[in-house]
Amino acid sequence: MTSAALEQEIPAAGGGRAPWTTRLWHSGVLFVVPFLLVFAIFLVWPIISGFVMGFTDASLNGRPASFVGFGNYVEAFGDPEVWRTLWHTVLFTLITTLPMVVIPLGAALLTNLGFPGQWLYRMSFFAPFLLPVTVVTIFWGWMYHADFGLLNAAMEAIGLDRVPWLQDERYAMLSVAVTTVWWTLGFNYLLYLAALQDIPQHLYEAAAIDGAGAWRSMWSITLPMLGRITGLIAVLQLIASLKVFDQIYLLTRGGPNGSTRPVLLYVYDVGFSGFRLGYAAAISYLVFAVIVILSLGQLKLFSRGSD
Structure with a gap:
């Protein structure tokens, strides 16, 4: 029913036109006002x-505060630490993006095979995502501990030397990436x-009638049908990786020697430690x-590939 029809069905007390507040209420505008207020206060205004x-x-x-024009932006382009930390962010993105597409895809294919106990697969793969970042970093911080961490204990058990996972520039970023993927x-x-x-299951049935096996069905049906969701996941992962902060701050504080500083x-350091x-x-x-x-570039690339 349109809002005009509602206005005709709700006469005013004196037989005239309904008040504007009544019309707004029945048109649904007032229902979204609380959300719009919260959205404007906590997102639009801060931006x-x-x-x-x-x-x-x-x-x-x-x-x-005084107006400085584009002075801050000019300084940022000439700040070597901006480029250094931006490279660390890009490096983290390069390390994590491919595993975050391939590993979940393999886990989903394994679950979708229909083996008994699918609830256990779902819980095992999804449960870590429900943990807060503080719990994850405490857990992995103990795992990576140089003296009595579980990883070094396992390496010693097979005759390998201990590795300072979070204290060595060669391993720190990789260690954070492994934690993030898990x-x-x-x-x-x-x-x-x-x-x-x-x-649709009839695609697999038609492929089976034509003599296609499991691998041919996966390459010719499953993976092409997952093209759009793969593009979405890749874009979401790119955005999440470029915004990395929490786990690095809690695990390494950007060290050693700033090698993991995004x-x-x-x-954060410039604004809250340097007060700028x-x-x-x-x-x-x-x-x-x-x-x-x-x-946008990645989304355009995947959209072109799925057409």
Whole structure:
């Protein structure tokens, strides 16, 4: 029923037109007002104020902020630490993106085979995703401990030397990446599992009639039908990896020697340790622009491949 019809069915007390508040209520506008208020206060306004702050020399020391134009952005482009930490972020993204697509896909294919105890597969793959980051980093911090960690104990048991997983620049970023993949692959696993169960079974039946085996059906039916969800997962993983902060901050604090310091941790250090809120805001919006450009490019690439 349209809003005009509702207005005709709800006469005013004096027989005239219903009040505008009544019309708004019955048209559904007032139902979304609370969400719009929360959305505007906690998302839209911080985005706008942060963008404006990037053009000032705002600081945590309490002094009045003054307009500096593009000075913060010019300084950011010439700041070697921005480029260094941005490379660390890109490196982390390169290390984690492919495993976060391939491993969940393999786990979903394994679950979809119909082996007994599928609930156990689902719980095993998805349960780590439900853990908060603090629990994950404490658990893996003990696993990586150089003196009495489980990984080094296992290596000693097979005759290998201990490895300072989080204290050596050669292994620190890889260790954080392994932790991240273990922790977050459950979400991608569920997306793949839902997509697999949505593939029409008559395609497999027709392929079986034509003599196609399991491998041929997977390469000719399953993987092509998962093209769009793979593109979505790749874009989501790219965005999540470029925003990495929590697990690195809790596991390594960006060390050793800054070898795992991502750009968002540098933004945090500049803003809350160096008190330069304006400069930190400028860097964060440069990172935001990089994320948008890369995400749109990757989405365009996958969209073209699935057409």
